[in-house]
Amino acid sequence: MSTGFEVVARDGAARAGRLATAHGTVETPCFMPVGTAATVKAMTPEGVAATGARLILGNTYHLMLRPGAERIAALGGLHRFMNWPHAILTDSGGFQVMSLAALRRIGEDGVEFRSHLDGSRHLLTPERSIEVQRLLGADITMAFDECTPFPAERAAVEASMELTLRWAERSRAAFVERPGHGIFGIVQGGVHPELRERSARKTVALGFDGHAIGGLAIGEGQATTFAMVEATVPHLPADRPRYLMGVGKPADLVGAVRRGIDLFDCVLPTRSGRTGQAFTRAGAVNLRNARHAEDRAPLDPQCRCAACAGFSRAYLHHLVKAGEILAAMLLTTHNLTYYADLMTAMREAIVAGSLAEFEAP
Ligand SMILES: [Zn+2]
Numbered sequence: 302m303s304t305g306f307e308v309v310a311r312d313g314a315a316r317a318g319r320l321a322t323a324h325g326t327v328e329t330p331c332f333m334p335v336g337t338a339a340t341v342k343a344m345t346p347e348g349v350a351a352t353g354a355r356l357i358l359g360n361t362y363h364l365m366l367r368p369g370a371e372r373i374a375a376l377g378g379l380h381r382f383m384n385w386p387h388a389i390l391t392d393s394g395g396f397q398v399m400s401l402a403a404l405r406r407i408g409e410d411g412v413e414f415r416s417h418l419d420g421s422r423h424l425l426t427p428e429r430s431i432e433v434q435r436l437l438g439a440d441i442t443m444a445f446d447e448c449t450p451f452p453a454e455r456a457a458v459e460a461s462m463e464l465t466l467r468w469a470e471r472s473r474a475a476f477v478e479r480p481g482h483g484i485f486g487i488v489q490g491g492v493h494p495e496l497r498e499r500s501a502r503k504t505v506a507l508g509f510d511g512h513a514i515g516g517l518a519i520g521e522g523q524a525t526t527f528a529m530v531e532a533t534v535p536h537l538p539a540d541r542p543r544y545l546m547g548v549g550k551p552a553d554l555v556g557a558v559r560r561g562i563d564l565f566d567c568v569l570p571t572r573s574g575r576t577g578q579a580f581t582r583a584g585a586v587n588l589r590n591a592r593h594a595e596d597r598a599p600l601d602p603q604c605r606c607a608a609c610a611g612f613s614r615a616y617l618h619h620l621v622k623a624g625e626i627l628a629a630m631l632l633t634t635h636n637l638t639y640y641a642d643l644m645t646a647m648r649e650a651i652v653a654g655s656l657a658e659f660e661a662p
Pocket residue numbers: 600601604605606607608609610634635636638
């Protein structure tokens with residue numbers, strides 16, 4: 302038995318579901334905090350769990366280079382290594398190898414590159430990506446894909462999408478079935494609806510446990526992102542989870558859930574938390590701004606997090622201005638709590654059949 306997925310309620314195209322993994326059940330729609338280097342930056346694992354998160358994302362590219370997948374496996378796997386008892390999804394390394402590594406050479410076999418850390422040479426193939434994710438112990442493994450740059454000529458997008466399909470077949474074959482563990486395929490095709498449809502149909506035919514929509518939120522704009530989701534979702538099976546990679550802002554999440562997406566990841570809430578930016582029910586707040594210097598009010602009076610329970614905007618402003626580590630800790634706690642509560646509120650609206658009237662709090 303791989304990962305299991307059960308849809309418990311529907312509202313239009315949106316679904317509320319339950320994703321069962323070897324490390325617990327995850328309620329969807331779900332936002333995954335990003336734990337790039339075996340840590341959600343500025344957060345303890347207990348702190349991440351206290352926000353409500355039960356599924357986080359780990360990065361294959363970073364972990365294979367440092368400290369190394371074989372070393373993490375020898376130390377008991379990624380869950381034990383980082384003391385995170387809940388579920389983990391790992392990406393395939395395809396996106397980071399394109400955005401971070403030096404001297405990349407893409408061939409049919411895979412991507413040859415030099416590490417951005419020490420210049421060492423590596424070859425990442427579909428088979429190696431799946432092996433690294435197995436060594437890490439990921440509950441959900443992602444197929445190795447090529448993230449097509451944007452903008453790109455249609456012919457280049459099509460060739461890249463076809464390469465991703467061949468790599469998807471090799472990834473599926475390399476995946477070792479284990480109870481509670483699954484592998485997701487990734488739909489590519491740029492901003493071309495007909496390529497998205499072909500990619501979706503052929504990816505689904507390979508028999509994955511879930512499906513991701515990749516290569517979006519890289520500069521095409523929200524309307525195009527939504528159009529590509531609408532071009533893809535009807536060709537994905539209703540009984541498997543759907544994951545929109547790298548998205549996004551609160552309004553992006555609401556729009557994508559309405560269009561049938563179940564899972565998300567994005568660095569926005571964690572990265573923003575380290576630069577003084579907060580998401581609140583009254584909109585985005587920049588705590589660097591001097592107008593907060595004498596404000597006794599909490600960041601978000603409706604928020605249940607530790608940052609909002611005990612501290613004033615004036616204090617958070619001071620911490621940000623002083624470059625204190627506690628600023629990153631409190632604002633990341635707040636932002637991840639905001640994202641988790643946004644997903645819970647959408648889930649409740651789906652169950653109540655009122656998602657059409659739902660607005661990002
Ligand atoms: Zn808060």
